Amino acid sequence: MAKKRKIRVEFRKNRAKRTRANDLTRRFSPDDPASDQISGTERVRAKGDLSRHRTIIAETDPDSQQPAPSLVAVDLSECLPGRVVRVHGLESIVQADDGRTLRCGVRRLLKTLAIDERHVITVGDRVWVRPSGDDQGLIEKVEPRSGTISRGYRGTRHTLVANVDQILIVSAFEEPGLKLPLIDRYLISAETGGVRPIIVLNKADLAPLAQYQWVVGLYSQLGYEVLVTSVRTGLGLDRLRELLASGCTGLSGQSGVGKSSLLNAIQPGLKLRVGEVSDWTRKGRHTTTTAELIRLDSGGYVVDTPGLRQFELWGIEPRELEGYFPEFRPYLPGCRFPDCSHTHEHDCAVKAAVRHDQIHLSRYESYLKLYYQQPIDED
Numbered sequence: 001m002a003k004k005r006k007i008r009v010e011f012r013k014n015r016a017k018r019t020r021a022n023d024l025t026r027r028f029s030p031d032d033p034a035s036d037q038i039s040g041t042e043r044v045r046a047k048g049d050l051s052r053h054r055t056i057i058a059e060t061d062p063d064s065q066q067p068a069p070s071l072v073a074v075d076l077s078e079c080l081p082g083r084v085v086r087v088h089g090l091e092s093i094v095q096a097d098d099g100r101t102l103r104c105g106v107r108r109l110l111k112t113l114a115i116d117e118r119h120v121i122t123v124g125d126r127v128w129v130r131p132s133g134d135d136q137g138l139i140e141k142v143e144p145r146s147g148t149i150s151r152g153y154r155g156t157r158h159t160l161v162a163n164v165d166q167i168l169i170v171s172a173f174e175e176p177g178l179k180l181p182l183i184d185r186y187l188i189s190a191e192t193g194g195v196r197p198i199i200v201l202n203k204a205d206l207a208p209l210a211q212y213q214w215v216v217g218l219y220s221q222l223g224y225e226v227l228v229t230s231v232r233t234g235l236g237l238d239r240l241r242e243l244l245a246s247g248c249t250g251l252s253g254q255s256g257v258g259k260s261s262l263l264n265a266i267q268p269g270l271k272l273r274v275g276e277v278s279d280w281t282r283k284g285r286h287t288t289t290t291a292e293l294i295r296l297d298s299g300g301y302v303v304d305t306p307g308l309r310q311f312e313l314w315g316i317e318p319r320e321l322e323g324y325f326p327e328f329r330p331y332l333p334g335c336r337f338p339d340c341s342h343t344h345e346h347d348c349a350v351k352a353a354v355r356h357d358q359i360h361l362s363r364y365e366s367y368l369k370l371y372y373q374q375p376i377d378e379d
């Protein structure tokens with residue numbers, strides 16, 4: 001068993017990637033006139049930079065991204081290592097490394113420690129399970145997570161998937177149509193969670209591609225990999241198969257964009273349920289209702305997540321947002337005010353760049369919506 005020691009743990013959110021954009025990110029200043037505009041609304045990040053401390057007995061690295069559940073010392077000699085493949089309410093389905101599938105509850109202490117998580121356990125978690133009976137068990141420990149996609153949900157962090165290397169941000173050109181602000185939010189979540197984003201634009205057979213070439217150009221120029229696909233014609237599927245062949249890949253995006261169809265096309269034996277064409281119009285209905293971790297014959301793993309139309313960021317202050325828009329960076333030193341929020345200020349170099357088409361309007365609108373914490377438009 002690992003050595004135990006007493007440590008002070010900071011219960012601070014999202015420490016891992018924060019420093020990356022720090023040279024560009026100015027600290028929130030309380031006497032900044034613009035701060036009035038955010039103080040009245042709910043903050044993106046509920047507790048801000050405040051941190052809480054606790055002394056607990058620990059056996060692992062306190063710098064991990066998701067410290068709390070993993071820091072609980074337990075005797076693992078009677079436990080099996082495994083991975084959470086599905087979560088149904090209070091029950092987690094764990095694929096143990098020995099091949100068994102176990103229906104598991106969660107040790108109470110883990111629930112107590114995960115103070116700002118909507119769910120203690122999420123799909124993709126690596127866990128230690130104390131088996132009881134043939135197919136049941138209790139999750140005793142969750143390993144530190146790396147590679148997460150999280151969103152804010154009613155003041156808590158909702159981790160959609162853990163331990164993924166990359167995320168496919170899937171959209172459709174038509175039915176239901178591209179929603180660029182949703183893509184932008186997933187991109188930011190991927191960056192904060194340490195996950196490589198890949199933008200997939202599906203249903204190319206339904207769209208006049210010339211009309212959408214600017215979308216491909218926009219995101220390629222920002223440095224993201226963009227894949228144009230069609231399950232109908234097979235366009236882009238070879239590249240997709242290549243990308244999914246190793247590591248663990250999450251699939252995200254609205255319901256009806258073709259996530260399950262893409263996976264079925266990559267591996268025909270999967271037979272994931274696919275929604276009717278009319279599904280995207282009936283907004284309440286989601287074909288995939290729970291995330292599921294699936295092993296592909298190629299050796300890679302995929303997690304097909306439930307469709308989300310809205311996506312609120314977690315753990316990012318409005319003032320930090322500019323650091324997540326790489327195309328803003330060259331202009332930031334040109335703003336008249338060093339703490340410019342690029343919203344209402346005069347002599348803002350970012351706004352000037354938007355006027356001169358050097359920054360795309362759709363990206364700037366995404367920024368504004370995030371800054372003012374507005375939901376994505378429904379259409």
Ligand SMILES: Nc1nc2c(ncn2[C@@H]2O[C@H](COP(=O)(O)OP(=O)(O)O)[C@@H](O)[C@H]2O)c(=O)[nH]1
Pocket residue numbers: 202203204205206229230231232233254255256257258259260261262273274275276277278279287288307
């Ligand atoms: N025309 C066209 N339809 C597609 C394509 N991919 C998926 N679909 C259809 O879109 C609907 C929703 O697909 P589904 O895979 O269930 O989407 P999911 O909710 O993202 O998993 C289904 O009727 C699919 O047949 C595509 O590339 N072209």
Ligand SMILES: [Mg+2]
Pocket residue numbers: 259260261273274275287288304
């Ligand atoms: Mg689906």
Ligand SMILES: [Zn+2]
Pocket residue numbers: 335336340341342343345347348349350351
């Ligand atoms: Zn500015």
